[in-house]
Amino acid sequence: MTADTEAKVEAAERAALELATVAESDRNAALDAIAGAIDESREEILAANADDVAAAEDLLEAGEYTQALVDRLDVDDAKLDSIVAMVESVAARDDPLGETLDARHLDDDLDLYKVAVPIGVIGTVFESRPDALVQIAALALKSGNAVILKGGSEASESNRELFEIIREAAQSVDAIPEGWVQLIEARAAVDTVLEMDESIDLLMPRGSSAFVSYVQDNTQIPVLGHTEGVCHVFVDREADLDEAVEVAYDAKVQYPAVCNAVETLLVHEAVAEAFLPRVAERYAEAGVELRGDERTRAVLADADVEVSEATEADWTTEYGDLILSIRIVESLRAAIDHVNSNGSKHTESILTEDDARARQFMTRIDASSVFHNASTRFADGYRYGLGAEVGISTGKIHARGPVGLEGLTTYKYYLEGDGHLVATYAGEDAVPFTHEPFDGTF
16 A cells, blocks of 8 residues: 555656646646536536445434535535536636746846746645545646645545546646546555655645644645634624624525634624524524523523533534534624634634724734625635635645645746856955846746
């Protein structure tokens, strides 16, 4: 197993060197071929996914899986439509490679260029959503990177089918090197990958904080971590309560199984009695389980909704399901402190008509995305106009928030000279550098 994994990584490493120089037109042609192949292979994809879902439902019944996991796993025709559209969207994005980020004259006929290039070989480990495999592969191909894909065992049939479709479709374009995309399946293969720091340039794990920490602690490869989303919506004392009900509802109910769904609702004490019964009724209609602090339970005591007692663990839990914790806070500062103490630096939102209070919240919150009068569900690479995302980075280096094409590039310097010597610019009669920016491209 170790030898097989090493062979796949080494093949990806060789392919990365070639893919970095493939023309944008060829990369786009391969993406168009992938989109078309997925669209034409619906029957096979849905059959493979049905096997995964059936197995997952058995484990759900046995208490080993959650409903949220099964929901993320399920693929239907509408989801396939969105997958195809996503690949087409990535193809339509501007080329992230070859852009001259900076150019300057160091001296006459001595010009320095800073140019965007691929990172190289990217290793990814992701959760049960089969569409994640397609997103990651599409973004890697567009950005000229080879990619190692490791999905969850619960999606093994779906992942195998999608991988083969992507691999074969891309190979229909002669310029695309074989081996640029690899699928590994065994859990033990992850540990092999973690040791291959000379071949893999970046790891992008998507999962729990514990798993991301495990990866970071067991590799020398740079890690761009995507951890859980403990997201908050804060209903301020100056909120438009009609709007707040709709936004808070959307943030939880629109798709509760994803990392940008709200998990804790914070409500300013000045509007709690007017707001909470209204939003609680909407949540109850959608089957949301509510957990509240003592003040929340008191406000909702006479409402026709059940609210269980929230524990300290609830404030730091990503439910990924129709469960919501609610806390009443006495001030804007208390809301900020709660979020910074309990959040996962993913996505936070304030609902208020007071721009100054919104700005205070947005600038003092430590998170990759902070919104004003908008659902946390907007935190998404496609919605941000990035084409798609390989994940949402809750760290700060080298990319943050939804990681799209730009997050999969780095840069290198090209220097054009004409027999220039460093000795000319050193010593007692040193010639000075000009260091003048100019608008040239490499």
